[in-house]
Amino acid sequence: MNGSRELILGRVRDALGDAGEAEALPPRAYRRQGTLEPAARIELLCERIGDYQAQVRRVGAAELAVAIGEAFAAEGAARVCVPGGIPPQWRPEGVELVVDAPLTLEELDGVDGVLTGCTLAIAETGTIVLSAGPAEGRRALTLVPDLHVCVVGEDQVVETVPEAMAPLAKLVRAERRPITFISGPSATSDIELSRVEGVHGPRRLIVLIVNKELQ
Amino acid sequence: MSGARGGPQPGDGAMNAAMRPFPAAAGEALRDTRLRANLAGATHTIREKRNRVVAEVPDWPQLREAGRAIKVEVLAHLDTYLEAFEQAVTDAGGHVHWAPDAAAANQVVLDVARAHQVSEIVKVKSLTTDEIGLNDALAAGGVHAIETDLAELILQLDGDWSSHILVPAIHLNRTEIRDLFRATIADPSLGDDPRELAEASRRYLRERFLTARMAVSGANFGVADSGTVCVVESEGNGRMCTTLPPVLVTILGIEKLVPTFGDLEVFLQLLPRSSTGERMNPYTSLWTGVTPGDGPQEFHVVLLDGGRTRVLADQVGRQALHCIRCSACLNVCPVYSRTGGHAYGSIYPGPIGAILTPQLYGIEAAPTLPFASSLCGACYEVCPVMIDIPSVLLHLREKAVAAGAKPGERLAMKAVSWIFGGRRRFAAAARLGRLGQRPLVRRGRIVRLPAPLAAWTRTRDLRPLSSESFRDWWERRR
Amino acid sequence: MRVALFITCIGDAVTPEVGRATVAVLERLGHEVSFPAEQTCCGQMHINSGYRAEADRLGERFMEVFDGCEVIVSPSSSCVGTMRELHPALRGRLFELSELLVHKLGVTDVGASFPHSVVYHPTCHSLRVTNVGDAPLQLLRAVAGLELVELPDARECCGFGGTFAIKNADTSTAMVIDKCAAIVSTGASVVTAVDSSCLLQIGGRLSREGAEVRTMHLAEILAHAASG
Structure with missing residues (x-):
């Protein structure tokens, strides 16, 4: 094994030769900051999430629990799993919440949906980003159930991809958190490039955007 | 993968051992009218999607320039970045293996499978594993690999091989796929609506995801400074494979590194728009080593050379290693969009394949590929990392001539040059x-x-x- | 202005009418055209076929022959683009005809009249290597009586590609068949471009199909004076 390592590194060095031709540092002339006002940024996020055939709703913090309950009820979901760290004020009436304590995969496959928060959302691409935080849970949680309801605080929304990367880099460096970008429900275009929403990941994604700081 | 179809052979990696000259293979493909229709429809659809989402990005040229420059930087100091990546993955609880060639990479996977007494694994779509002929090597070692990407599953069930980097079954239409599924994984009542076909694959694979004990994936990027691995996908099969089974092996070409986690901000913008024509693909997974209580608790990365250092040694051809496998060049190529991918005789078809294959395996192995282009330049125009494919093609044509042009042609070209003198x-x-x-x-x-x-x-x-x-x-x- | 003409090998031996038209247009605009007699070929065919050493010799020969010429014009965008890439010293000195007229001389109306329907095929090199932009279209729009018809999938390659047309004849043919179908579908009577080589490919196929559409180089259309 060690021999292979030295072999490959040796080949690399031979290939590069003496040429330490260091180009200047990569230019970063692309946009690293958005320009939209907060209201327009949220509008953009809603529009872009909608483009992926996900449902998106804006709710006030006071109605959040009700909105969550309605979202699950409308999809016929009675038993829903949640990560251990969701805020108590999210808990809806009329839906059985199963805390991931953790659940086995079989148990996870048996629930009707999952409720989580997120780390941030990217308006321009309609993306929500999870990083296994207390209100987000481990990765399998948002993967195995067929319905994902995700709560996004308006203050968690950035406009561009570069604005999302700096905070994520910190989480990765400090805590090695796994990160998942979610842009709409799972989809495939493998057959004649015609897009079908819903393959192996959750087939339905509902994003609730809350207009007041969470927690 | 079946040799009878003219696809890659076990142990040969991406190359078909009896690779036919491109003109002959292309001629045959061009006479297949159904293939022509499937391809024309699909490539035109995706071109338009790509153009639409690229046009809405005001800083696209700056992103391309940054993408190119980051790749130049990685390659210029590849040894340093590889060592940094190895260190970071190890620190995060992962195991790093170095594979000089396909056989070594396959052996690592087989050894891990044997250590866990696993006889079946699930696989994420990965060109790199196709390149090294992993499935056949595993089969020879008694391990069955299940392809989980819809298109790859279709090809596996059909004994066929990929004809497109992104949409491997682009050469098949819905009716052909329905018939295949009816004969293999679904009952005869299955219709040909893509929605129904996707549902059939979901049902077939669900149980396998939930019970798999080991998965193999490729990766789109590896981050040198954090040891993070990134997989970009759509269906969720990638998340299933990289999250549910307790053991994960990821095979990573050594050129796939980026220096820092922040550099992903460039590629995560360039790749989806160039590739599927979406603002962002449905799922992007980033993991760093092993996370206690979340995902696989044993993680291996195999760093594959497999001819890449040979490409690196060529200062003109080196830029082929910038490729992020988006397939935009295939979709705009007037040659690819008519012949399809199989004519290129390699897992890497189209313009990028025409410069990658002869470099990975030597010009003698694919002397006709650099000529499989009218040099129209559409590939360079769309390439998100600005690979100057036409220039590399010319460079490789020179090598092909030096390696053995037909004597008659050489004589004629010299005569014409004398006349023009x-x-x-x-x-x-x-x-x-x-x-x-x-x-x-x-x-x-x-x-x-x-x-x-x-x-x-x-x-x-x-x-x-x-x-x-x-x-x-x-x-x-x- | 004194302008040296680079006629190209094809332009000399196969399509001399394009060179004659180029001379006519430039002289009509009051420019003095010279023709360095030693010129032959730029070497593009050799580069494209993998014969770099031969190409370099021809390229150097070109530089010697045109040494001292301040402005060089050629009715072939692909030769111009290739030479400018290989010899950066030619930038600002060597121009494709439409570039020279529109970008350098600031002329769009060259006093031409051509009462026919015309489609313009933007050749790959003119689009992506020589970057002539819409200069040819500006010139065509200013031609009296000319009806400019839009070409579907205009930016698709015609399939010429130098020796590609021979080495990969089947693929090249598939490409030109689609190009010709697009041209014929417009009902235009003339197809024009700024590369004679591509027009040989397109014209050769149109002729084989017995199509009524004629190929004409842009210079020929521009040379059609109001009187004739």
Whole structure:
């Protein structure tokens, strides 16, 4: 094994030769900051999430629990799993919440949906980003159930991809958190490039955007 | 993968051992009218999608320039970045293996499978594992690999092989896929709506995801400074494979590194828009080593050379290693969009394949691929990391000629160059040509010429040399 | 202005009418055209076929022959683009005809008249290597009586590609068949471009199909004066 390592590194060095031709540092002339006002940024996020055939709703913090309950009820979901760290004020009436304590995969496959928060959302691409935080849970949680309801605080929304990367880099460096970008429900275009929403990941994604700081 | 279909052979990696010259393989593909229709429809659809989402990005040129520059930087100090990546993955609880060639990479996977007494694994779509012929190597070792990407599953069930980087089954239409599923994983009532077909694959794979004990994936990026691995996908099969089974092996070409986590901000913008024509693909997974209580608790990365250092050694051709496998160049290529991928005889088809395959395996292995282009430049125009494919093609043509051009061609090219070496020679040759063509000209055109020019006149008339050259006219006029 | 004409090998031996038209247009605009008699070929065919050493010799020969010429014009965008890439010293000195007229001389109306329907095929090199932009279209729009018809999938390659047309004849043919179908579908009577080589490919196929559409180089259309 060690021999292979030295072999490959040796080949690399031979290939590069003496040429330490260091180009200047990569230019970063692309946009690293958005320009939209907060209201327009949220509008953009809603529009872009909608483009992926996900449902998106804006709710006030006071109605959040009700909105969550309605979202699950409308999809016929009675038993829903949640990560251990969701805020108590999210808990809806009329839906059985199963805390991931953790659940086995079989148990996870048996629930009707999952409720989580997120780390941030990217308006321009309609993306929500999870990083296994207390209100987000481990990765399998948002993967195995067929319905994902995700709560996004308006203050968690950035406009561009570069604005999302700096905070994520910190989480990765400090805590090695796994990160998942979610842009709409799972989809495939493998057959004649015609897009079908819903393959192996959750087939339905509902994003609730809350207009007041969470927690 | 079946050798009978002319696809890659076990142990040969991406290359078909008996690879046919491109012109012959292309000629056959061009006569397949159904293939032509499938391809034309699909490539035009995706071109339009890509153009739409690229047009809405105001800083696209700056992103391309940054993407190119980051890749240049990685390659210029690849040894340093590889060591940093190894260190970071190890620190995060992962195991790093170095594979000089396909056989070594396959062996690592087999060894891990054996250590856990696993006889079946689930797999994420990965060109790199196709390149090294992993499935066949595993099968030979008694381990069955289940492809989980819809298109890869279709090909596996069909004993076929990929014809497109992103949409491997682009050459098949819905009816063909329905018939295949009816014969293999679904009952005869299955319809041909893509929604129904996707649902059939979901049902087939669900149980396998939930019970798999080991998964193998490729990766789109590896981050040197954090040890993070990134997989970009759509269906969720990638998340299933990289999250649910307790053991994960990821095979990573050594060129796939980026220096820092932040550099992903460039590629996560360039790749989805260039590739599927979406603002963002449904799922992007980023993991760093092992996370207690979340995902696989044993993680291996195999760093694969497999000819990449050979490419790196060529200062002109090196830029082929910038490729992020988006497949935009395939979709815009006037050659690929008519011949499809199988004519290229490699897991890497299209313009990028035409410069990657002959470099990975040596020009002798694929001497006709650098000529499989009209040099129209559409590939360079769309490439998100600005690989100057036409220039690399010219560079490789030079190598192909040096490695063994047909003697007749070499003689002719030298003769023509000698003729162009002096105006009197040129004028004399033109006069001779005018005389020589006389018996061939009918009503102002030539309809039949001897080989090799017969290749032109079989399908096109040729204008004869003019009875008075421009220079003769110029002299006469003075 | 004194302008040296680079006629190209094909332009000299196969399509001299394009050179004559180029001379006519430039002289009509009051420019003095010279023709360095030693010129032959730029070497593009050799580069494209993998014969770099031969191409370099021809390229150097070109530089010697045109040494001292301040402005060089050629009615072939692919030769111009290739030479400018290989010899950066030619930038600002060597121009494709439409570039020279529109970008350098600031002329769009060259006093031409051509009462026919015309489609313009933007050749790959003119689009992506020589970057002539819409200069040819600006010139065509200013031609009296000319009806400019839009070409579907205009930016698709015609399939010429130098020796590609021979080495990969089947693929090249598939490409030109689609190009010709697009041209014929417009009902235009003339197809024009700024590369004679591509027009040989397109014209050769149109002729084989017995199509009524004629190929004409842009210079020929521009040379059509109001009187004739």
